[in-house]
Amino acid sequence: MAIIDVTDLTKSYSGKTILDGVSFSVEQGEIFGILGPNGAGKTTAVECVEGLRRPDGGTIRVLGLDPHRDRTIRERIGVQLQQTQLPENIKVAEALDLYASFYGKPADWRRLLDQWGLTEHRNARFGKLSGGQKQRLFIALALVGAPTVAFLDELTTGLDPQARRATWEHIKRIRDTGVTTVLVSHFMDEVEELCDRVAVIDRGRVIAVDTPTGLIERAGGRQQMRFTLPIDATGDPIALLADLPGVSEVSVDGRHVTVAGTDDFVTTVTASLARHGLPVTELRIDSRSLEDAFIALTGHSLTIDQ
Numbered sequence: 001m002a003i004i005d006v007t008d009l010t011k012s013y014s015g016k017t018i019l020d021g022v023s024f025s026v027e028q029g030e031i032f033g034i035l036g037p038n039g040a041g042k043t044t045a046v047e048c049v050e051g052l053r054r055p056d057g058g059t060i061r062v063l064g065l066d067p068h069r070d071r072t073i074r075e076r077i078g079v080q081l082q083q084t085q086l087p088e089n090i091k092v093a094e095a096l097d098l099y100a101s102f103y104g105k106p107a108d109w110r111r112l113l114d115q116w117g118l119t120e121h122r123n124a125r126f127g128k129l130s131g132g133q134k135q136r137l138f139i140a141l142a143l144v145g146a147p148t149v150a151f152l153d154e155l156t157t158g159l160d161p162q163a164r165r166a167t168w169e170h171i172k173r174i175r176d177t178g179v180t181t182v183l184v185s186h187f188m189d190e191v192e193e194l195c196d197r198v199a200v201i202d203r204g205r206v207i208a209v210d211t212p213t214g215l216i217e218r219a220g221g222r223q224q225m226r227f228t229l230p231i232d233a234t235g236d237p238i239a240l241l242a243d244l245p246g247v248s249e250v251s252v253d254g255r256h257v258t259v260a261g262t263d264d265f266v267t268t269v270t271a272s273l274a275r276h277g278l279p280v281t282e283l284r285i286d287s288r289s290l291e292d293a294f295i296a297l298t299g300h301s302l303t304i305d306q
């Protein structure tokens, strides 16, 4: 069952198109990723779905309701805003108690304290918490209304690698409690690790919606080999290799060649090179990543700033 249905969402600011016909749906119980570079429109799209921003066009249904007409939906969604900040002096328990008061049927925030490892920090002031503790508090605050759907936006930005990994485990726990989760991120590894399905957004458009593995496969193969040709090599490696069985993509940068493919393409490529008297050096074979998939789908890397 679709918990969220978004069709043809459009939004412009000062004549600049930010969302250009965004459509996706989120199924019950999944972690659904919204992946894209800075400025792609991820937060704008998600905040329209949450009912916080009004789209110019398109339809949104969350649990069958229009979040801009039916405000009761706010009782059923949990939102961790990207720029969530709390007063420096508020204590952890006070913040949870305050947020719980916004809901008709809140979760027991004392249990949330316990679940998110905050009991011993219940009297700590927000400003004194570590980055990881703040993130856990933000998650607990997003869950304090006992939501059916939780929205987590760039939850791990600014965390050290250890705290990021710990946060990933927390996000899996949210899913395990049956809460459908929408995760906005520009981290490939995070999305690959956590998400059941992903919408790739670039320049206000959804480029693809698939599982992380599906996206990687769409990008032309599960593996890639890289090697260096001899200095005196002649001939065009693209012409030589591109049509071999299993090869989906060949790119050349000087003497450095990258070939992506499936099945037994590594054997086929090395045999063909040997037949043409082209011994290769520095051969490396690795699985393609979501990063490669993103580049193949959009034509640029995720780190561009628009």
Ligand SMILES: Nc1ncnc2c1ncn2[C@@H]1O[C@H](COP(=O)(O)OP(=O)(O)OP(=O)(O)O)[C@@H](O)[C@H]1O
Pocket (backbone or CB within 6 Å): 013, 018, 036, 037, 038, 039, 040, 041, 042, 043, 044, 045, 186
């Ligand atoms: N209220 C606003 N007024 C004008 N422009 C806005 C507003 N909100 C967002 N934008 C612009 O819309 C574009 C998309 O922003 P958005 O925050 O949705 O992107 P994003 O994909 O979430 O990126 P990030 O990861 O950097 O938050 C950006 O160019 C941003 O400057």
